[in-house]
Amino acid sequence: MSDTNGSNTKVSETTRENASESSLEDDKLVKEAKGGNEGSYKKLVDKYQRALHYHIRKMVKDREQIEDLVQETFVKAFDNLNSYNTSYAFSTWLYRIATNHTIDYLRKKKLRTLSIDEPVKTKSGEMEMQLPDDTARTDREIIRSQRKQMVREAIEDLPQKYRRVIELRHMEEKTYQEISEVLDKPLGTVKAHIFRAREMLYKALKDKRSRF
The missing domain is CATH 1.10.1740.10 (RNA polymerase sigma factor, region 2, helix turn helix motif)
Structure with a gap:
């Protein structure tokens, strides 16, 4: 199985010598x-x-x-x-x-x-960025849209208490304290729910991400 960096790492149950x-x-x-x-x-x-x-x-x-x-x-x-x-x-x-x-x-x-309006500095001077026709959707844009939809669906599948904290944190960009006040829950509970929600989302999306 590969590790989180993509390299192949075989699991070893051998205890390290001189370990603390x-x-x-x-x-x-x-x-x-x-x-x-x-x-x-x-x-x-x-x-x-x-x-x-x-x-x-x-x-x-x-x-x-x-x-x-x-x-x-x-x-x-x-x-x-x-x-x-x-x-x-x-x-x-x-x-x-x-x-x-x-x-x-x-x-x-x-x-x-990165601002698309800011000129790019080169050895020959400054160069304006040329953008493609906005009406044409590139493959990259289509994939990005599909990924967003996939995440949205995964969030919708979360239990209500986990879905709500994720929406408040990542869609409405509220602080932990603001979420605590909105939901009338202790700050520690809010953090625990966000942690659990992310864990559930990561597992739900793990297999699907390989498609894109």
Whole structure:
């Protein structure tokens, strides 16, 4: 099975030599989490949540976006536990997922904020960007539209309490505090529901994404 970076990684159950007590504890928790133990899953989140927050904060300054990226990192990690090679420390693997996911976010953000009206500077001077006929839909646009529809359908299939928090967070772009006030729920409950909703969406879309 391939890991989250696309490289082929065979799962190893061999304990690392000279591993620290903390790392050996992670091995035990990972094994239990792979077996469906929710308690072990939560212990790993509790153990690394703050560390991942500091790690991602080196690359992203928006506090709420950092929280989103931390949650999404855990969702990706736990959905790909079977690709984790225990020859390496779980923390190393987790940080790599966090780094790659954050870089992807920053790359997409840069593409979204690139102005099409701003001249492109070249050695020969400035050059205006030439855009194709807007009436012609490219294959890329069609695929993007299909992906959006696929995500929309997956959101619609979520249970009501999870669907609502995702809509408020990602469609209406409300802060966690605003969602808490709108739904009249504790902030911790809102964050937990968003985390669970993202996990459900990731699993629902995992197989479908390979089609596009």
